[in-house]
Structure formats: structure tokens, C-alpha cells
Amino acid sequence: MAVVAPAKPVAIAVDDGFLAALAAILSDRMSTAQAVRDQHGRDESYHEVEAPDVVVFPETTEEVAAIVKLCAANDVPLIPFGTGTSLEGGVAATRGGVCIDMSRMNAILRVSTDDLDVTVQAGVTRKQLNEHLKTTGLFFPIDPGADASLGGMAATRASGTNAVRYGTMRENVLALTVVMPDGRIVKTARRARKSSAGYDLTRIFVGSEGTLCVITEVTLRLYGVPExxxxxxxxxxxxxxxxxxxxxxxxxxxxxxxxxxxxxxxxxxxxxxxxxxxxxxxxxxxxxxxxxxxxxxxxxxxxxxxxxxxxxxxxxxxxxxxxxxxxxxxxxxxYASLRLRPGSKGWPTDVCVPISRLADAILETQEDLKTSTLIAPMVGHVGDGNFHLVLLVDPDNPADLVEAQRINDRLVERALAMGGTCTGEHGIGLGKRDFLIAEHGEAISVMRQIKQALDPQGIMNPGKVLRP
Structure with missing residues (x-):
């Protein structure tokens, strides 16, 4: 199941007129500085930097909508950016365009202690939320490790160490406010704990990795702090x-x-x-x-x-x-693993299998690693059948990259054969697009129909999740 790299898409030129129109929306809250662009063209993975043409810092949903409308009118790609802690190249600007940095949208809008829920702007981080909740006796349990933004966590369907008891973002997002690819502002649900009214848009957008919308507000379940x-x-x-x-x-x-x-x-x-x-x-x-x-x-x-x-x-x-x-x-x-091979980059990967097959999956993977030339520490949120490898590679050594791909391919093939998934929580991004096809088969055609219906111009985080 080796991945064949496609021809690199042609970048979209962002001209002075477009930048002037952006400036009219945002004043000085935008940057074309190379260092800022490079920072927003990479995550924590091994994927190379692919910088956007400009980075913008909106503060309201209405500003995001105005930016999206401008991009749609000019066929300019746009990529939402939370904290940059994703692990599959999900924020790389493969065609240039506009990176929408959500960090200034960091207001906690409403907390209901009686209803055990909260609404936040997408740039609020999980640690910021829990610090705010300290005096309420409540907390938000989803903990992927990094202090990720809650909008980014919803976009990647994150989980982490507490998932065995509290579930993942999928179970804990009650509603979203999103900006659609044409600039419409949509609220996906109300605050009721259950509903059978219409299509479940919340679930469609949770895990969509910025390819269907820009998430601007998130309503979440909260839990009482245990005694x-x-x-x-x-x-x-x-x-x-x-x-x-x-x-x-x-x-x-x-x-x-x-x-x-x-x-x-x-x-x-x-x-x-x-x-x-x-x-x-x-x-x-x-x-x-x-x-x-x-x-x-x-x-x-x-x-x-x-x-x-x-x-x-x-x-x-x-x-x-x-x-x-x-x-x-x-x-x-x-980060500790990277110290095992100074100067290396991490190629992180994860799979998830039914709990009954967990021992087989881990032990067979360890047998593969015994014959590998790479150092590859293993950790796992094993209570829900999810485990991770960090393959330590020299990105300038082609042999390392080939070996990392081999180990990754075998890991995913094994998980799929056991009824599992190619990623338990990292998402697809750039790194696992071909494995998604192997996992879902004909369902990919339905995903493509959804993408085409919602984003016919293909401007939303192009190249991610589904190959063009």
C-alpha cells in the first residue's frame, strides 16, 4: 500500500488587490512575513513546510465569513489554523492561499453549570477552558496532550488519554457555529442533549479537518470534577x-x-x-x-x-x-522520543483496533520493529484500542523515509485486517489519504459527493483527507 506522491498542485497567486481587500476587513491583523507564513505552513509532523501566501487573524465569526466570501470570489484557497499541533500535515498550504489563524477568537462565551455545557470561540484552548472552569466544580475531559485549540480538536475529532471513560470530541461536541465555503454562517444544532430533527450536521463537520467549513464556535459537554x-x-x-x-x-x-x-x-x-x-x-x-x-x-x-x-x-x-x-x-x-536520536524528526502514526485484537496488533508490530533499522518508541491510549509509534527518521536520508513508509504501511494494513482504522485520533490530513480509501471503499464516493456539494470550488483546505 505504498503511497505515491502526486504532482504538486500549482499555487494560487494572491495579488496586491486581494491583499488590499483583506486589509479592508482586518486592518493590521494580517501578515505576509516569511517567518509567520512558514510557522503556519507546518504542524508537528514530518511533512515539509508549505507556507500560505498570507496569514490573517480574525476576531469574530462575521470577520471569518467576510474572509471566506472574499476567497470564494477570487478562487483563493483557505486553511484554518488552531495551534499547529496536528500530526498528519493537515495545515500545510498545498496551493498557497490564506491561512485563517483562530488564536484571537479565544473568548469563552457562555458557561451553564446547571446544564453542564459551555460555548467557546474556536481559538480557546483546552487548558484555558479548564482554568476558567476551576471555580465551577466542572471540567472538560478531552485531553490529547498538547494544549490544542477546541476548534482544532473538533476539526480533527481528537481524543486522548481520557477517552476510555469520557469519549472523544465526537461524543462531546453538542453544536457548532461554522462558516461555509460560500461565506454563510450556520449553527448546526441547539443545546438540547438529544435531537432527531434533520441531518446531523454537527457530526459531519466534526472530523472534517477544515475541508468543509471553518469552525468558529463550539458548544461542549462538561463533567463534574470527581470527588x-x-x-x-x-x-x-x-x-x-x-x-x-x-x-x-x-x-x-x-x-x-x-x-x-x-x-x-x-x-x-x-x-x-x-x-x-x-x-x-x-x-x-x-x-x-x-x-x-x-x-x-x-x-x-x-x-x-x-x-x-x-x-x-x-x-x-x-x-x-x-x-x-x-x-x-x-x-x-x-518530544522525549526525539531525544533518543538527536537531530531526527518524528514520523508519528497511530491506529486503533477492536480491544479483543489489541494484543495481536501490538505484539505483531513489535516483531516488525525488531527487524527495522529505525528507532520507534510505542505509546498507546490502550483502553480504547488505540496505539502510536514515533518513527525517528533523518528526513535527508531516503532509506529512512522508505523504511518508515514500510513500517507505517504494515501497521495500517494489520489494523484494517483486524477490523480497525488507519487513525484513531491523528486524522487523515496529507499523510493517510490513501489508507482512507482502503478503509472505506465505496463510502469514499459519498464523501466526495459531500465535498463537491458543499465546496464546489475546492477552496477549503485543498488536498487534505480526499485526494483532489
Whole structure:
């Protein structure tokens, strides 16, 4: 399933007249400086920088609509940009055009503690929201690691470490305000927790990666802060034992909030980067939420399961600062991995499989890595069958890139054969477009019809998700 690079599309020229029209909308909130353009033409992946012609910084939905109308009238591509933390080249400006940076749209518009929901502008980040909610007794649980924008998280259908208990963005976005490719402003739903009125536009736009609309406002579910929270770390004699522990824990219905897997390489990297001293063994990080008694009961049940599969002693963290340090170390695993091969770039990839096939998928992938020339630490949100590799490559070494592609192809082919998906949370962007075809078959034609109907000019984040 090797990916063949298409001919590079011709960039669209953005002339002085177009820039003057943009300036009339935004005043001085735009930039054509090369450094700013380069910053907005890349994410955290291995994909090369493809810079837009101009970056704009709107502050309202109406300004976004005016920008989109101008782009539509001139056939100029546009690319929404959150914080640039995506991992599949989703913000690369493959045809130049206008990058719409949402960072100034960072107002929290409404919080309803009675209804457990909140409406925010798309540029609000998850940490900003949770800081704002501190005095309410509520929190927003979706945690992809990076302090991503909530609009970007909706656009990529993000999830992360808490998904095993709280779900993904798909389950937690109640409504959106979006600007369509012709500049219309659309609200996809009301605040009711359920509705059977019409097509579910919210679900169509969640995960659309900027190819169907620009998300400007997001209404989200909130949750009560648990009475008690406890985190724990447990090393294992074998990777299989750690994975079997997760499978049995999920199948027994233990309501854990988080369970993260790190292989030996990842533990070694995290120890060095975050100055920790975990045993360099396959390791599970757990977090338990509930009442004081419930948290103790959950931990005891998981300890008993782990002991049957070669698990060692649990090291607990109950103080907030200790838990935060533990999870920050886990979130830094990507940057820690890069230190294993100084000067390398990360080729991050992920798949997700049914929980019953998780052990097979991980162990077969580890066998592939034993014969590979690349260093490739593994981490996983294994409570929902999702795991990641960081393939460390020298981007100037063609052999590295060929080997990374080989490992990635085998990983995805294996996941699809097991009834899984080519990406659990990274999205498609540029990097996994051909795997999407293998996964969905004829459904791709329906996706193309939706794209053509909503964006007939093809100006919305062109080249992403579906090949032109």
C-alpha cells in the first residue's frame, strides 16, 4: 500500500488587490512575513513546510465569513489554523492561499453549570477552558496532550488519554457555529442533549479537518470534577502482560478514567526527558475517578488483574501536583522520543483496533520493529484500542523515509485486517489519504459527493483527507 506522491498542485497567486481587500476587513491583523507564513505552513509532523501566501487573524465569526466570501470570489484557497499541533500535515498550504489563524477568537462565551455545557470561540484552548472552569466544580475531559485549540480538536475529532471513560470530541461536541465555503454562517444544532430533527450536521463537520467549513464556535459537554482522583504506575515483565491487563480490565467493566501503555523505549525516553526513575519495562499509567471508596475499589481490582499478568507494585499519586507531573511526563513522550536520536524528526502514526485484537496488533508490530533499522518508541491510549509509534527518521536520508513508509504501511494494513482504522485520533490530513480509501471503499464516493456539494470550488483546505 505504498503511497505515491502526486504532482504538486500549482499555487494560487494572491495579488496586491486581494491583499488590499483583506486589509479592508482586518486592518493590521494580517501578515505576509516569511517567518509567520512558514510557522503556519507546518504542524508537528514530518511533512515539509508549505507556507500560505498570507496569514490573517480574525476576531469574530462575521470577520471569518467576510474572509471566506472574499476567497470564494477570487478562487483563493483557505486553511484554518488552531495551534499547529496536528500530526498528519493537515495545515500545510498545498496551493498557497490564506491561512485563517483562530488564536484571537479565544473568548469563552457562555458557561451553564446547571446544564453542564459551555460555548467557546474556536481559538480557546483546552487548558484555558479548564482554568476558567476551576471555580465551577466542572471540567472538560478531552485531553490529547498538547494544549490544542477546541476548534482544532473538533476539526480533527481528537481524543486522548481520557477517552476510555469520557469519549472523544465526537461524543462531546453538542453544536457548532461554522462558516461555509460560500461565506454563510450556520449553527448546526441547539443545546438540547438529544435531537432527531434533520441531518446531523454537527457530526459531519466534526472530523472534517477544515475541508468543509471553518469552525468558529463550539458548544461542549462538561463533567463534574470527581470527588476523588488517584493515578498509579505499574511496570510489567512483558508487553503482552501489560496489554492483557488492559483487555481484561475493560472487559470486566472497571470504569477507569485513563490507561496508557509505554514500551521500554518510551519509558527510557520519558525518564531521561522528565527526570523520572520508572523501571525501564513495559509500563501502564492508570487514573481512577469516582468516590473515595470507588477509587480504592477500582485500584484494587486492577491490581489483582495486573498481578496475574506479571505486573509489579503500583506506585500511587493522589496529590494533584504529583498526578499532573505524571501525566505531563506522558504527554511529553513525543518530544522525549526525539531525544533518543538527536537531530531526527518524528514520523508519528497511530491506529486503533477492536480491544479483543489489541494484543495481536501490538505484539505483531513489535516483531516488525525488531527487524527495522529505525528507532520507534510505542505509546498507546490502550483502553480504547488505540496505539502510536514515533518513527525517528533523518528526513535527508531516503532509506529512512522508505523504511518508515514500510513500517507505517504494515501497521495500517494489520489494523484494517483486524477490523480497525488507519487513525484513531491523528486524522487523515496529507499523510493517510490513501489508507482512507482502503478503509472505506465505496463510502469514499459519498464523501466526495459531500465535498463537491458543499465546496464546489475546492477552496477549503485543498488536498487534505480526499485526494483532489
Amino acid at each position: 476523588a482522583i488517584s493515578a498509579a504506575v505499574c511496570p510489567f515483565d512483558s508487553l503482552e502482560g501489560a496489554v492483557r491487563t488492559v483487555i481484561q480490565t475493560i472487559q470486566m467493566g472497571v470504569p477507569i478514567a485513563r490507561v496508557e501503555l509505554l514500551d521500554e523505549l518510551s519509558v527510557k525516553a520519558v525518564n531521561a526527558y522528565s527526570k523520572l526513575d520508572h523501571p525501564v519495562q513495559p509500563t501502564l499509567f492508570f487514573e481512577f475517578h469516582g468516590t473515595e471508596a470507588g477509587v480504592v475499589e477500582q485500584a484494587e481490582m486492577v491490581q489483582a488483574i495486573a498481578s496475574e499478568h506479571g505486573g509489579g507494585d503500583f506506585k500511587f499519586a493522589t496529590l494533584a501536583e504529583d498526578r499532573n507531573a505524571l501525566w505531563q511526563a506522558r504527554h511529553n513522550a513525543y
